[in-house]
Amino acid sequence: MRTGKDPDGLCPPWYILGAGALGTLIAGQLQAQEKPFILLSRDRADRHRRLNLGDRWLDLSLQPIAELQQGVIQGLIVATKAGDCSNAIAQVSDGLAAEAEVLVMANGLGFEPELASVVDSSRLLRGVSTAAAYRQGSEEVITASHGETYVGRMGQNGNSEDHHKPPSLFLSSSLCQLKTWSWEAEIERRIHRKFCINCVVNPLSAFLRCKNGMLVEHPDYRTQTQDLASEVEEVARELGLWSGEETLMSAVVAVCQSTSDNLSSTLQDVLAGRKSELPFLSGELHKRAERKGIETPQSVCLLDKLLG
Numbered sequence: 001m002r003t004g005k006d007p008d009g010l011c012p013p014w015y016i017l018g019a020g021a022l023g024t025l026i027a028g029q030l031q032a033q034e035k036p037f038i039l040l041s042r043d044r045a046d047r048h049r050r051l052n053l054g055d056r057w058l059d060l061s062l063q064p065i066a067e068l069q070q071g072v073i074q075g076l077i078v079a080t081k082a083g084d085c086s087n088a089i090a091q092v093s094d095g096l097a098a099e100a101e102v103l104v105m106a107n108g109l110g111f112e113p114e115l116a117s118v119v120d121s122s123r124l125l126r127g128v129s130t131a132a133a134y135r136q137g138s139e140e141v142i143t144a145s146h147g148e149t150y151v152g153r154m155g156q157n158g159n160s161e162d163h164h165k166p167p168s169l170f171l172s173s174s175l176c177q178l179k180t181w182s183w184e185a186e187i188e189r190r191i192h193r194k195f196c197i198n199c200v201v202n203p204l205s206a207f208l209r210c211k212n213g214m215l216v217e218h219p220d221y222r223t224q225t226q227d228l229a230s231e232v233e234e235v236a237r238e239l240g241l242w243s244g245e246e247t248l249m250s251a252v253v254a255v256c257q258s259t260s261d262n263l264s265s266t267l268q269d270v271l272a273g274r275k276s277e278l279p280f281l282s283g284e285l286h287k288r289a290e291r292k293g294i295e296t297p298q299s300v301c302l303l304d305k306l307l308g
């Protein structure tokens with residue numbers, strides 16, 4: 001079942017693993033621009049998503065993983081949480097063609113070693129997106145912002161030259177053609193930047209149970225956002241994750257304003273009683289800081305309150 005059209009019939013579909021908010025939004029972006037895709041579901045009974053694009057609804061069909069044929073996947077987009085990527089990829093490993101490209105969209109850092117055990121680094125791509133969407137009930141996804149999505153290669157086996165290899169023809173004729181998507185040779189820098197922003201927005205919005213915009217609009221919340229951003233920025237500069245003149249707070253303000261109606265992915269997880277990505281955000285920041293003898297009291301306090 002190919003759910004996106006392909007007028008030329010030339011491009012193989014991208015298979016999307018993880019039919020949550022981001023996976024469904026990516027499927028919608030592909031469908032809106034007539035690029036072929038297949039949105040996968042883990043559960044045979046889970047067959048349908050409705051995506052609100054602001055001005056219209058899109059109906060999307062899901063294909064159960066159990067119905068995947070061997071070796072059909074040329075391109076896989078993994079839109080699961082950081083801690084679930086490796087298991088999710090392992091579940092479709094029979095479906096992956098030998099040369100398949102695997103694009104991992106997860107937020108956070110610290111899950112890369114586990115990923116390396118299921119995907120060869122030469123086929124691994126990383127994506128960073130400022131797109132935002134949230135789920136409404138079990139089938140509906142509401143787009144809060146189409147944002148910008150960047151895709152690139154991490155250096156392989158410590159070889160920093162590898163990330164300068166250009167995108168494959170498949171990638172440049174499909175995902176890189178989407179309006180809000182682009183190729184990024186320096187993807188690691190973008191991953192670090194998003195990590196720092198998520199280390200502020202995600203735990204705090206989950207703790208305060210507020211939409212992203214409130215973090216900078218509500219005076220008391222803005223003070224707490226500023227305090228946490230100062231802590232994260234100081235550590236991130238020491239760890240080489242944040243550089244340049246821009247303050248983390250100004251980047252956080254920009255993201256909160258452009259996704260003001262969104263519930264952060266961590267708040268969505270907390271409200272739904274799901275495991276969140278916090279161990280790969282504030283948890284990972286704290287781990288790295290601790291190794292350097294730096295304290296992160298606000299992040300640790302939020303982790304204690306949110307993870308118990």
Ligand code: KPL
Nearest residue numbers: 132201259262263264265
């Ligand atoms: O990445 C996000 C998330 O919620 O995980 C942001 C950009 C903060 C959007 O909500």
